[in-house]
Amino acid sequence: MSNRDPAPDPPVVTAGTTGGPAHEVLMSRSFAVGDGTMVRRLLPQRRLRTIGAWCFADHYGPDDVVDNAGMVVPPHPHTGLQTVSWLLEGEIVHRDSLGTTQRVGPRELSLMTSGRGIAHSEVSPEDRPPLLFGVQLWVALPDEARHGEASYEHHTDLPVVRYGPLTATVVLGEHEGTASPGTTFSRLVGLDVHVDGDGILPLDPEFEHAVFVIDGHATIDGDPADVGSLVHVGTGQDALQLSGEDSRVMVLGGEPLGEPLVLWWNFVCRTGEEVAQAREDWAQESDRFGKVEGYHGLRLEAPPLGPARLLPRS
Numbered sequence: 492m493s494n495r496d497p498a499p500d501p502p503v504v505t506a507g508t509t510g511g512p513a514h515e516v517l518m519s520r521s522f523a524v525g526d527g528t529m530v531r532r533l534l535p536q537r538r539l540r541t542i543g544a545w546c547f548a549d550h551y552g553p554d555d556v557v558d559n560a561g562m563v564v565p566p567h568p569h570t571g572l573q574t575v576s577w578l579l580e581g582e583i584v585h586r587d588s589l590g591t592t593q594r595v596g597p598r599e600l601s602l603m604t605s606g607r608g609i610a611h612s613e614v615s616p617e618d619r620p621p622l623l624f625g626v627q628l629w630v631a632l633p634d635e636a637r638h639g640e641a642s643y644e645h646h647t648d649l650p651v652v653r654y655g656p657l658t659a660t661v662v663l664g665e666h667e668g669t670a671s672p673g674t675t676f677s678r679l680v681g682l683d684v685h686v687d688g689d690g691i692l693p694l695d696p697e698f699e700h701a702v703f704v705i706d707g708h709a710t711i712d713g714d715p716a717d718v719g720s721l722v723h724v725g726t727g728q729d730a731l732q733l734s735g736e737d738s739r740v741m742v743l744g745g746e747p748l749g750e751p752l753v754l755w756w757n758f759v760c761r762t763g764e765e766v767a768q769a770r771e772d773w774a775q776e777s778d779r780f781g782k783v784e785g786y787h788g789l790r791l792e793a794p795p796l797g798p799a800r801l802l803p804r805s
């Protein structure tokens with residue numbers, strides 16, 4: 492998915508600033524993207540910029556896509572990140588400048604590593620199921636990996652760990668010795684947890700964590716939470732209390748990244764100059780991002796670059 496926030500704000504993310512235990516409930520911002528689809532942006536927020544290397548989280552749907560085109564995200568570039576598409580319902584077709592065409596369904600990991608540059612499109616197929624419901628996540632690549640090669644992975648068989656009424660699918664990273672097959676570049680975890688009763692989920696106390704509801708209602712460490720709210724759990728916690736009735740939550744965690752990031756549009760960089768270069772490389776159709784074949788329509792152009800927006804807010 493492309494970040495179509497008309498005012499990508501705040502553009503500057505300072506990583507690794509959330510040390511120590513925390514318990515704070517934050518609300519998503521909602522806005523329309525593209526054809527009017529509403530998304531709930533859970534990350535980044537002014538009060539919480541990153542969780543480990545996780546630097547972006549949108550939750551959308553369930554949307555009825557019978558009488559409209561569903562997801563239509565034209566070709567757009569990425570650098571410095573991995574995109575994680577995770578569907579609860581529906582299907583999308585991913586195409587990228589490596590030549591990949593992949594149909595992705597619910598509970599399947601669609602993982603794209605941009606390295607220095609890649610372009611992709613995501614659309615609902617013509618013979619789509621009636622609902623579209625999912626999560627789009629970005630993982631910042633650490634400095635030593637962000638200039639590397641681009642790649643795409645699709646994994647349909649993800650490991651599941653059970654704790655009584657909690658059923659945790661390891662979408663990405665590692666949880667209690669159980670690892671997702673998806674490639675990672677820093678220590679992190681992304682879990683989709685089905686909650687049906689009261690349970691305890693172990694956490695890695697070296698990680699910082701955030702939890703948000705993706706379906707239904709849940710109680711997270713004593714706080715009632717609905718779709719659109721995120722509970723920030725800092726570092727140093729070794730367990731999380733979860734309760735719900737046929738609910739699902741997403742748990743994101745990771746070792747604090749400790750690198751300052753500059754997020755602008757679909758780019759994760761380190762400086763404003765790097766953002767400007769990436770924008771120029773896309774505008775000039777350079778080989779850096781390549782071309783998405785098989786998409787019928789125009790690619791997305793980057794919004795104007797406002798130099799002032801790249802300055803830290805201090």
Ligand code: MN
Pocket residue numbers: 492493494567569574611757
């Ligand atoms: Mn994208």
